[in-house]
Amino acid sequence: xxxxxxxxxxxxxxxxxxxxxxxxxxxxxxxxxxxxxxxxxxxxxxxxxxxxxxxxxxxxxxxxxxxxxxxxxxxxxxxxxxxxxxxxxxxxxxxxxxxxxxxxxxxxxxxxxxxxxxxxxxxxxxxxxxxxxxxxxxxxxxxxxxxxxxxxxxxxxxxxx
Amino acid sequence: xxxxxxxxxxxxxxxxxxxxxxxxxxxxxxxxxxxxxxxxxxxxxxxxxxxxxxxxxxxxxxxxxxxxxxxxxxxxxxxxxxxxxxxxxxxxxxxxxxxxxxxxxxxxxxxxxxxxxxxxxxxxxxxxxxxxxxxxxxxxxxxxxxxxxxxxxxxxxxxxxxxxxxxxxxxxxxxxxxxxxxxxxxxxxxxxxxxxxxxxxxxxxxxxxxxxxxxxxxxxxxxxxxxxxxxxxxxxxxxxxxxxxxxxxxxxxxxxxxxxxxxxxxxxxxxxxxxxxxxxxxxxxxxxxxxxxxxxxxxxxxxxxxxxxxxxxxxxxxxxxxxxxxxxxxxxxxxxxxxxxxxxxxxxxxxxxxxxxxxxxxxxxxxxxxxxxxxxxxxxxxxxxxxxxxxxxxxxxxxxxxxxxxxxxxxxxxxxxxxxxxxxxxxxxxxxxxxxxxxxxxxxxxxxxxxxxxxxxxxxxxxxxxxxxxxxxxxxxxxxxxxxxxxxxxxxxxxxxxxxxxxxxxxxxxxxxxxxxxxxxxxxxxxxxxxxxxxxxxxxxxxxxxxxxxxxxxxxxxxxxxxxxxxxxxxxxxxxxxxxxxxxxxxxxxxxxxxxxxxxxxxxxxxxxxxxxxxxxxxxxxxxxxxxxxxxxxxxxxxxxxxxxxxxxxxxxxxxxxxxxxxxxxxxxxxxx
Numbered sequence: 001x002x003x004x005x006x007x008x009x010x011x012x013x014x015x016x017x018x019x020x021x022x023x024x025x026x027x028x029x030x031x032x033x034x035x036x037x038x039x040x041x042x043x044x045x046x047x048x049x050x051x052x053x054x055x056x057x058x059x060x061x062x063x064x065x066x067x068x069x070x071x072x073x074x075x076x077x078x079x080x081x082x083x084x085x086x087x088x089x090x091x092x093x094x095x096x097x098x099x100x101x102x103x104x105x106x107x108x109x110x111x112x113x114x115x116x117x118x119x120x121x122x123x124x125x126x127x128x129x130x131x132x133x134x135x136x137x138x139x140x141x142x143x144x145x146x147x148x149x150x151x152x153x154x155x156x157x158x159x160x161x
Numbered sequence: 162x163x164x165x166x167x168x169x170x171x172x173x174x175x176x177x178x179x180x181x182x183x184x185x186x187x188x189x190x191x192x193x194x195x196x197x198x199x200x201x202x203x204x205x206x207x208x209x210x211x212x213x214x215x216x217x218x219x220x221x222x223x224x225x226x227x228x229x230x231x232x233x234x235x236x237x238x239x240x241x242x243x244x245x246x247x248x249x250x251x252x253x254x255x256x257x258x259x260x261x262x263x264x265x266x267x268x269x270x271x272x273x274x275x276x277x278x279x280x281x282x283x284x285x286x287x288x289x290x291x292x293x294x295x296x297x298x299x300x301x302x303x304x305x306x307x308x309x310x311x312x313x314x315x316x317x318x319x320x321x322x323x324x325x326x327x328x329x330x331x332x333x334x335x336x337x338x339x340x341x342x343x344x345x346x347x348x349x350x351x352x353x354x355x356x357x358x359x360x361x362x363x364x365x366x367x368x369x370x371x372x373x374x375x376x377x378x379x380x381x382x383x384x385x386x387x388x389x390x391x392x393x394x395x396x397x398x399x400x401x402x403x404x405x406x407x408x409x410x411x412x413x414x415x416x417x418x419x420x421x422x423x424x425x426x427x428x429x430x431x432x433x434x435x436x437x438x439x440x441x442x443x444x445x446x447x448x449x450x451x452x453x454x455x456x457x458x459x460x461x462x463x464x465x466x467x468x469x470x471x472x473x474x475x476x477x478x479x480x481x482x483x484x485x486x487x488x489x490x491x492x493x494x495x496x497x498x499x500x501x502x503x504x505x506x507x508x509x510x511x512x513x514x515x516x517x518x519x520x521x522x523x524x525x526x527x528x529x530x531x532x533x534x535x536x537x538x539x540x541x542x543x544x545x546x547x548x549x550x551x552x553x554x555x556x557x558x559x560x561x562x563x564x565x566x567x568x569x570x571x572x573x574x575x576x577x578x579x580x581x582x583x584x585x586x587x588x589x590x591x592x593x594x595x596x597x598x599x600x601x602x603x604x605x606x607x608x609x610x611x612x613x614x615x616x617x618x619x620x621x622x623x624x625x626x627x628x629x630x631x632x633x634x635x636x637x638x639x640x641x642x643x644x645x646x647x648x649x650x651x652x653x654x655x656x657x658x659x660x661x662x663x664x665x666x667x668x669x670x671x672x673x674x675x676x677x678x679x680x681x682x683x684x685x686x687x688x689x690x691x692x693x694x695x696x697x698x699x700x701x702x703x704x705x706x707x708x709x710x711x712x713x714x715x716x717x718x719x720x721x722x723x724x725x726x727x728x729x730x731x732x733x734x735x736x737x738x739x740x741x742x743x744x745x746x747x748x749x750x751x752x753x754x755x756x757x758x759x760x761x762x763x764x765x766x767x768x769x770x771x772x773x774x775x776x777x778x779x780x781x782x783x784x785x786x787x788x789x790x791x792x793x794x795x796x797x798x799x800x801x802x803x804x805x806x807x808x809x810x811x812x813x814x815x816x817x818x819x820x821x822x823x824x825x826x827x828x829x830x831x832x833x834x
Contacts, residue, residue: 057790064787065744068751072613080758132508132797139798143734146741153616153747 008087009077015092015099016073019152022103023066023145026110030059033114037121044125051131052121058138059113062106065149069102072156085161098155105148113141164518164813167489170466171197171455174476179452182476183438185469186454188828190820191462193490194441197455204446204453209439216436219266223429224824226269227422229276233412234419246557250427250826258427265428268421275411282404282411289397289404292384296397298350298357299382299390306385315367318385320355322378330358330377337373341366357382426825434821441819456819457489489514491813499524501568504561509801510811517641519809523800526630530799531572533626534745534792536612537753538580539587540785545573557827572792582609583746587781588753597761598770612746619743621679627739627803628666631732634807635659641808653707661700662732667693701726735803741795749788756780 038052071080073095078085087095120134170192174182186192258265299306302318310316321330330346345361360379362370371379386393446453458466463480471478483489491511493503499521512518535541548570552563580586584607595603612619639655642648667689669675676682685693709721760776763769805811821828 054790054794057787058794060787061748061791064748064752064791067755068744068748071751071755130508132505132801135794136798136801139794140802142795143738143741146744147737149744150620150737150740153744154620157616 006087007089008092009079009084011089011092012073012077012087012095013079015096016070016077018096018103019073019099019106020066020070020103023069023106023110024063026107027060027063027066028110029107030062030110030112030114030117031056033111034059034117034121037118041121041125048124048128051124051128055117055121055124055135055138058117058135058142059110061142062110062113062145065102065145066106069099069149069152069156072153073099076156076159076161078161087161091159091161094159095156098152098159100152101148101155102145102152106145109141109145109148113138113145116141163494164512164516165492165494166460167457167483167492168460168463169197169455169481169483169487170458170463171453171479171481172470172476173451173453173479174470174474176447176450176452178474178476179442179447182454182470182474183442185473186466187434187438187441187819187821189462189465189469190818191465192456192458192819193817194444194454194456194819196444196446197453203448205448206446207443209443213436213439213443216432216439219262220429220432220436222266222273223269223425223432226272226418227425227429229272229415230419230422230425234416234422236422241551241555244551244555244558244562246555246559246562247823247825247827249557249829252828255427255431255826255828258424259431261424262428262431265421265424268418269425269428272415272418275415279408279411282408286401286404289401293394293397295384296386296390296394298352300350300394302349302359302390305388306382306390307387310361310364310367313364314361315364317360317362317367317371317374317381318349318357319360319374319379319381320357321374321380323351323353323355325351325356325377330360330374333377334370334373337376338366338369341370344370430821430823430825430828433824437819437822457487457816459492459816483514487514488814490816492816493518493520495520495524498571501564501571502527504564504568505797505800507815508797509805509809511813511815513810513813516810516813517637517644517808519637519805522633522637523804526633526804527568527796527800528571528575529626530630530742531792531796532575532577532579533623533742534795535572535576535749535788536579536583536746537585537587537749538577539585539590540749540781540788541573541576541578541580543573543785544576544789545570548573579746583607583750584611585750585753587777588750588757590753590757590777593754593757593761594773597773598765600765612743613750616743616747617678617680619746620740623739623742624736626742627736627799630739630799630804631735631807632659632662634804634809638808649710653703653710657700657703657707659700660696661704661726661729664693664696664698664700665729668697735806738803739799741799745788745791745795748791749784752784752788753781756784 034056038056041052042049074080077087077095117138120137123130123134172182299318304316306318308316327346327348331344334341334344334346341362343363343366347359347361349357349359351357360370360374388396441454467478470476491513493500493506493511495503495518502520502524505527506518506520506523532541535544548566551558552566552570558566584605586605589604592602592604595601610618635655635658639651642651642655667685670683671685671690704726705719705722707722708725709718712718712721756776760773760780761769763772
């Protein structure tokens with residue numbers, strides 16, 4: 001079995017991988033940025049640990065969305081159950097395309113959400129009672145990750161294998 | 162479901178009752194004192210700043226003493242100490258401690274003095290240790306460092322760069338001073354930071370020798386001591402031992418005060434309460450023999466104030482409804498279920514005066530959406546049970562914490578329900594365990610449907626729930642406008658939008674787009690299709706004409722109307738935003754299945770079971786934690802942005818009554834009737 005016969009499967013797996021690593025990288029960047037700000041606040045006031053931790057974790061969801069799409073794709077192409085489906089290259093490319101929204105938007109929104117979360121951590125540092133509002137700003141960024149997740153899920157489930 | 166009605170209560174009483182009345186008001190804790198009369202000739206205000214600062218300083222002293230006590234005689238605290246809340250203490254016991262305050266404060270001063278002495282002695286030890294360190298290279302010198310020499314010879318201790326050998330020194334001296342030969346150089350010690358040596362020469366050569374050596378990097382030691390370094394080191398060590406013993410003595414002196422801990426807490430709170438009282442006292446207008454206090458009191462608490470003050474003292478008590486210019490604080494009052502989301506509302510902002518309190522309506526949606534996002538029966542059970550146990554175990558936790566835990570308990574219950582509907586019990590744990598370890602597959606079917614098999618269906622339902630949520634929000638806006646009597650605004654801002662949106666939705670439902678998304682075709686009778694078009698067009702035209710009604714200029718008016726119709730994109734994004742219900746619900750289930758799958762990799766064996774147990778516990782704990790956070794954040798977001806965006810302004814002031822604002826203990830009061 002040469003690679004050319006299985007190119008469809010390769011494309012599809014590439015899609016799953018792209019969804020996971022792009023979105024995961026976005027989350028890693030975002031959580032990292034927010035974490036640096038959070039660590040700074042905790043050095044000054046350790047009692048704010050719980051609040052800033054919540055804010056730090058907010059950009060972590062993109063990675064989960066990527067995982068979600070990756071997992072859906074893997075189960076779609078039968079790699080999880082053992083018997084991999086026979087995919088022609090065209091279907092494989094369709095799956096790859098379906099995985100791209102969550103991957104790319106996850107990467108960019110993860111980083112942006114991390115920056116917003118870092119700014120919100122600044123709010124909590126100065127005005128801890130405004131935690132509810134501070135939490136909203138990063139959650140706004142996340143909307144677009146959710147929209148891209150939605151399209152990726154819809155596309156992956158709609159492709160006939 | 163309401164904001165409590167507030168009234169203004171003003172009391173004018175005799176000065177001789179001032180202390181008693183103020184203390185009674187403070188222990189009732191139901192009046193927010195505000196200044197009613199501005200500056201007036203007849204009234205003066207007492208300057209209480211000095212007394213108040215004195216009390217605050219004493220409270221601070223007690224606080225500091227308690228901190229020191231915690232450092233040297235720590236109390237055993239459990240992980241949940243923060244949930245325990247303030248201790249309840251008998252009034253008599255509190256009074257007794259307060260009466261004994263001078264003794265307790267002197268104990269506090271003693272504790273602080275001990276702590277200060279410990280700090281000083283520690284600094285002294287540090288100084289000694291530094292000196293020992295600097296003497297260490299000279300320890301073999303055998304004579305004091307400033308010995309200087311005998312009648313005819315000179316001794317020069319000094320340091321040369323690391324790596325210098327005895328030959329190097331002699332060579333340098335031979336090159337620089339070829340005719341001087343009465344020289345002796347001894348290396349006392351050598352280390353990485355330099356070579357320590359003692360140079361002996363004839364007294365008349367001393368200057369020349371030192372000059373010559375300096376060319377080779379010779380330097381006198383920075384510090385010299387009058388004694389033999391070895392002897393001095395012993396002395397310093399003895400000094401350190403003495404200081405350490407003294408520190409231990411002081412520490413045990415502090416520990417001996419540990420029995421005063423409770424009394425210190427009482428005294429700290431006693432002074433804190435008095436400081437608060439004096440702060441209020443300073444704002445009260447007083448005349449020769451009378452004083453005047455006024456503030457906001459919840460209407461239902463007014464009888465209690467009457468009973469406690471008016472019936473007992475010679476005074477005039479006046480209760481009046483709020484005037485136009487008043488800015489009263491907001492107190493929420495809700496039933497036992499809905500009050501749990503009050504904290505969530507407070508974090509956004511309390512309703513301002515006259516605004517509708519959305520707590521009750523919000524509480525149902527909150528619990529509903531939260532459960533849908535977490536959507537796993539087992540997770541829900543864990544959350545609900547944990548919150549229930551904590552609530553039962555720590556009945557005296559702070560009110561805010563109590564509400565939050567209650568909220569999570571209800572959300573947990575809702576999660577159980579959604580989990581059963583969607584068939585999630587630790588994801589697909591039942592299937593995986595039975596398949597891998599028992600050999601035959603058992604699965605618990607979803608009561609409604611499994612979201613992973615039919616995400617489109619859940620998406621449609623998510624948006625439908627969202628639409629209901631948004632329509633309720635718009636409805637509340639309409640209700641408020643009707644209450645204010647703004648019928649035209651109600652018609653233009655609310656009714657027209659309802660008409661427009663319902664028309665659009667009715668047009669969308671039978672369309673092909675919807676059929677392809679929902680995989681079901683809806684066929685309306687023709688009259689309904691016509692009705693949909695009529696509604697949509699009527700709504701759109703109405704909005705176009707009416708939204709800019711504040712403007713006289715017809716062009717501007719139409720432009721504003723068109724802009725308002727453009728807000729339909731806002732509605733679209735609001736509704737789409739509810740797709741997070743689907744996304745977060747799926748995320749919980751998928752990660753749970755990944756965990757189960759990873760755990761069952763080794764198959765049916767002892768190692769396999771062990772691996773499964775470890776992965777199961779860690780994986781599901783992490784999944785629960787991260788999805789709990791996600792569900793909390795996004796439920797809040799749906800309430801704050803989408804729901805409140807339709808009608809809510811907030812900006813009310815919280816109620817800050819004049820009360821016993823204690824830090825450590827609550828004083829048991831006679832119950833109010």
